[in-house]
Amino acid sequence: MNTDLQGADNRMKCLLHVLIVWGLLRYSDAFDITVPKTTLIGIHSQSIVLGCSFTINGGSSLEHIVITWQRTESNEVVHSYYYGKDQLSQQSEQYSGRTSLFPEEFKHGNVSLKLEGVRAEDAGQYMCFVSNTMGNAKKTILLRFAAYYKEPQLLVKLQPPSMTFILESQGYPEASVLWYCAEYKNVPLKPNISFAKSEDGLYSLQSILEVDNAKTYCNHIVEIQNYLVNQTITRKFSLLLSISERNVQDQNPCDTLAIVFGSCTLVLTAIIVLLLVICKQQHNRQRKKEEKMMSEAE
Template sequence: MNMDLQRGHNRMRYLLPVLIVWGQLLLSDAIDDTAPETTLIGIHHQSIVLGCRFATHDGFQLENLIITWQRVEHDEVVHSYYYGKDQTSHQSEQYSGRTSLFPEEFKHGNASLKLEGVRAEDAGQYICFVSTISGSAEETVFLNFAAYYKDTQLLIKLQPSSTTFILESQGYPEASVLWYCAEDKNVLLKPHTSFVPREDGLYSLRSVLEVDHAKTNCNHIVEINNILVNQTVTRKFNLLLPRIQENNTDRRWCIALGSCLLVFAAIIVLILVIYKHQERKAGEKTKPEFI
């Protein structure tokens, strides 16, 4: 029972600024039913401004201004302003110390919110409620989350008959990864690509391509395409795989030929030794015996 009361108390604490806004909206009898929607992309660890506009009038006073930014999915208060100052006591802990308004812009009808250090959990729907004596405004903002793929690492493992390429990076969301031959982009190679979620909300990318020297003869290119932020990361690497294979083959032929020559020479020497030995024994038999 105590837990239910605590949840109810927390919900009312978050909804209090919203109730204040709607109360003043009803009293003003000037509700604006239009609610423009905007979609923005927040970049990992960067700041972003969520826009919100409202109409001003002559004699506009800050004391009568109420601004509430709310997260729709969780009924959380992102930022609230009334009684002429920011009200942080009702703010969700997720946004504590990360949000701010632009008080110098209030007179121009600007209630935009600045969000610093964007995180993956910030993605979602936001509503801006604004109320003044003369009317009200409401705007909805959809915030998507993205992170550039960077710190790309390419590892190369050489084997006698094949080469393994391992590409690693981090970013968000899942990107498309293409491996192909520089000589013909239509010749797509087939790597094994995986995306593993990290604690910070990003994905760890790992793409592994094994190339058979006997089947693939081209210069390789790998592309990471993060469409959400229009990012393309390209890595090109030139390995003379056929030449490596030919050199190994030539080396094997030289070793085989050298071995054959040594065996042939040994046979000739053996034949000569046997011939000399037999010739010596035949000479000893033809010598006259003296009494």
């Protein structure tokens, strides 16, 4: 009889053990992490939140929660949280003073990371890891870097019988640059376009277009397109003078004009006329001075 009771007791203990293990496995399977499915775009010098949330249930405890954000390419620690507070002794220097969590949101399962002052080197893959009494899980997010292109600056060089436009701006990534005449939009012009990386990781854009006498009557349009942030800058300017009719012999210091585009259509005619008048006056003064010197010499 005692043997039967002991056997039944052992069976009950075994069954209880199975139920406990099954319950733990069930909770572990239910624990999961959710992150954005789409690639995130971080804008130069702005802040961005890398979203990450974990499963909340009745057995969840925040007392033993561990949160770690890392770069998957290098395993660098971006931000860590455990023992109820931030643990940043192992944080990568690149992120020092630029990251934060939202502790008041942990009870809602929100362990998102805020990254301030986004830089070019921040682009890459980030891993969100969460562990608590109910289980642990990790998932990754891809962050891309972008910078809006600045208002372009236009340099105009007078070099009869042609004129050279030099357009400069800065942004990220490499933009699409298109020049054309408004009257012949289907016939794009062919400027020289170059990009150079600056110290802050942005691209410095320079586009050079040489216009001969036959093209000076068109309404020139230039478009800068940054598809990553859906940005398009369109600027228009008109040249109504015939370069062949100009009589400019003294090119210094009147051979270059710097212009910053406004938000409206830019008309260069009056400016160029004024520039030519100034150059001609300077040339006349120089000629009179030379004639006076020659007269005094005689």
